[in-house]
Amino acid sequence: MKEYEALSTTSVKHPWPDARGRYGRFGGRYVPETLVYALDELEAAYRSAMADPAFLSDLAERQRNYVGRPTPLYRADRLTAHLGGARIYLKREDLAHTGAHKINNALGQCLLAKRMGKPRVIAETGAGQHGVATATASALLGLDCDVYMGTEDIERQKLNVFRMRLLGARVIGVDSGSKTLKDAINEAMRDWVTNVQHTHYVLGTVHGPHPFPMIVRDFQSVIGREARCQILDQEGRLPDALIACVGGGSNAMGLFYEFLGDTDVAMVGVEAGGTAIVPGMHAARFAGGALGMLQGAMSYVLQDKDGQIGQTHSVSAGLDYASVGPEHALLFTSGRVEYTHASDQEALDAFQLLSCTEGIIPALESAHAIAETIKRAPTMRANQTIIVNLSGRGDKDVQQAAKFILKGEEI
Amino acid sequence: MNRIEARFQALKTQGVSAFVPYITAGDPSMDLSEQLVLALERAGADVIEFGVPFSDPVGDGIVIQEAAQRALQRGASLRKVIAAVRSIRRTSQVPLLLFSYFNPILAYGIEAFARDAAEAGVDGVLCVDLPPDEADDYKLALDQAGLCTVFLTAPTTSDDRLRLVGAKCTGFVYYVSRLGVTGEQTALAEGLKDAVTRIQRLTGKPVAVGFGISTPEQAAAVAGLAEGVVVGSAIVRVVAQHGEDPALVETVETFAGNLAQAVKGQT
Numbered sequence A: 001m002k003e004y005e006a007l008s009t010t011s012v013k014h015p016w017p018d019a020r021g022r023y024g025r026f027g028g029r030y031v032p033e034t035l036v037y038a039l040d041e042l043e044a045a046y047r048s049a050m051a052d053p054a055f056l057s058d059l060a061e062r063q064r065n066y067v068g069r070p071t072p073l074y075r076a077d078r079l080t081a082h083l084g085g086a087r088i089y090l091k092r093e094d095l096a097h098t099g100a101h102k103i104n105n106a107l108g109q110c111l112l113a114k115r116m117g118k119p120r121v122i123a124e125t126g127a128g129q130h131g132v133a134t135a136t137a138s139a140l141l142g143l144d145c146d147v148y149m150g151t152e153d154i155e156r157q158k159l160n161v162f163r164m165r166l167l168g169a170r171v172i173g174v175d176s177g178s179k180t181l182k183d184a185i186n187e188a189m190r191d192w193v194t195n196v197q198h199t200h201y202v203l204g205t206v207h208g209p210h211p212f213p214m215i216v217r218d219f220q221s222v223i224g225r226e227a228r229c230q231i232l233d234q235e236g237r238l239p240d241a242l243i244a245c246v247g248g249g250s251n252a253m254g255l256f257y258e259f260l261g262d263t264d265v266a267m268v269g270v271e272a273g274g275t276a277i278v279p280g281m282h283a284a285r286f287a288g289g290a291l292g293m294l295q296g297a298m299s300y301v302l303q304d305k306d307g308q309i310g311q312t313h314s315v316s317a318g319l320d321y322a323s324v325g326p327e328h329a330l331l332f333t334s335g336r337v338e339y340t341h342a343s344d345q346e347a348l349d350a351f352q353l354l355s356c357t358e359g360i361i362p363a364l365e366s367a368h369a370i371a372e373t374i375k376r377a378p379t380m381r382a383n384q385t386i387i388v389n390l391s392g393r394g395d396k397d398v399q400q401a402a403k404f405i406l407k408g409e410e411i
Numbered sequence B: 001m002n003r004i005e006a007r008f009q010a011l012k013t014q015g016v017s018a019f020v021p022y023i024t025a026g027d028p029s030m031d032l033s034e035q036l037v038l039a040l041e042r043a044g045a046d047v048i049e050f051g052v053p054f055s056d057p058v059g060d061g062i063v064i065q066e067a068a069q070r071a072l073q074r075g076a077s078l079r080k081v082i083a084a085v086r087s088i089r090r091t092s093q094v095p096l097l098l099f100s101y102f103n104p105i106l107a108y109g110i111e112a113f114a115r116d117a118a119e120a121g122v123d124g125v126l127c128v129d130l131p132p133d134e135a136d137d138y139k140l141a142l143d144q145a146g147l148c149t150v151f152l153t154a155p156t157t158s159d160d161r162l163r164l165v166g167a168k169c170t171g172f173v174y175y176v177s178r179l180g181v182t183g184e185q186t187a188l189a190e191g192l193k194d195a196v197t198r199i200q201r202l203t204g205k206p207v208a209v210g211f212g213i214s215t216p217e218q219a220a221a222v223a224g225l226a227e228g229v230v231v232g233s234a235i236v237r238v239v240a241q242h243g244e245d246p247a248l249v250e251t252v253e254t255f256a257g258n259l260a261q262a263v264k265g266q267t
């Protein structure tokens, strides 16, 4: 397997963010004044780390020997045959240590926290994967770790809650608002405002105030860099389409970023369609949202006419969020990426189909990307290829999925 | 002249500090909030911060979060807050500062908001999650409408940024005297005098200190250091405790009156 260059923070064809942390009109740094210095400090530390060969080689070594990178690009022949149409490849982020792509970012940011001399990190988590990843990196690096999690998510992701505790993290339940990811982020921001001098906030997706969307994207872009080399190795040419689910948007940005300049590669982001595209029953920001500012970034936001943030719903906790990363908002308005959504039911069907055709149980988040693949692959020719980001494994979801799939039967 | 600026100037000649109480608009109801504003004026408020409830108030502690939640459950919105100001202006000329988050203003439309707020009788706006470097359109619209733009400063604000805030603030500069969200504190931040002096020097504006002041003793101590004393959560808590009480308005008036007297050095 080839060596992949560790990180890049610039792309000639896609010069975002600009100096003010903006992606077109999106992004920025909408935070209470107390945090401005912390964001400045973080950006400076990040830029110096990225220019430091020792930091980069430490990161690359840990990605290889601890995370298990590169993750495979797996040709899913039985799924391909079942659907009929384009050849389907799965980028196996489910095989990364802790079972999802979230570790790529958590490890990078915890190394940064250490470099900044901050002994404590905090994180928000929805599905629990980012919390687990941050707790893991903290255990590895000897950092104190507190994770904020909505009490509704604690209920539907019990296994991950216990994993975090096992890893030495404290899980703090958040009972305000919708008791999900958005509320966990509010509480993490309140903690950060209070303890900013010795605490780093490991934000888990490409959202929040600049420089977070850039940092998370860059740490996740290893996914696309690997995938691009791997598909060239295996197919001798670039893929026709990339498909990824979009919560905040980090696994999608991670896969897409390296391909943005490849204009023949189509890209599809899949949001949570929930039970219906009516307010409160989904989390498809590009289908039902409007320009707004939530939690530090200008982007698309599910909100009412008065600018109050809307309730959201998804069977998958990791996609259940009222806003979306600002870079996705730019890619949506520019038309470079197509955004669509998959319903709870479609995701549950995809969850089962991938399990029985390939022996791979996907995370419910990733199952949204599989659901779109099920619709799209049959419309494509057999000599075309799709790379689907299999952002995580589904072990955390089996109990939740069983409730829907077995409907009343015992597991 | 803008009522907020006029009030700070008048107080300067009298050599006393401003008492700046905060309440959340719409808690326990918009009608009662209007009455509470008038009660705060009678109690001796110089500027009243009228909080626009928001679903995701990241800058606020639990007391003000819960107040916002109650207000939203009763149907409060930015539009209704502006209507309440219009109604207050029928009987009162007390300087009024809206304390908001950015998204409700963005959804309203920045220019429409500035126009409607000024027309209703609002004197200025403080937007918690809008630092001055993101506020170009907002600043332009509020300036044109004759509204004060108050921005926050914090213990972590650098000298350069203090100069920036000074250049963008009108009326006064708000100093968040400690790291954290709104809420009552038992002890005041150390080194407050030095911090306030530094902000006065670098911004050239009057400074109001807030976040954590809850007792008359603390209010009196801060009044000796800064041009303004903001009390928020302590008053919102009294409103919450007496939300159903027919004596709500008098209770808040008495509570605020004690704070006002402490600020004016009359205790």
Ligand SMILES: Cc1ncc(COP(=O)(O)O)c(C=O)c1O
Pocket (backbone or CB within 6 Å): A100, A101, A102, A126, A127, A128, A129, A130, A204, A205, A206, A245, A246, A247, A248, A249, A250, A251, A252, A317, A318, A319, A363, A365, A366, A391, A392, A393
């Ligand atoms: C496996 C998995 N995929 C996707 C997501 C969604 O996040 P993002 O859109 O940032 O990749 C999550 C979030 O928890 C996740 O756990």
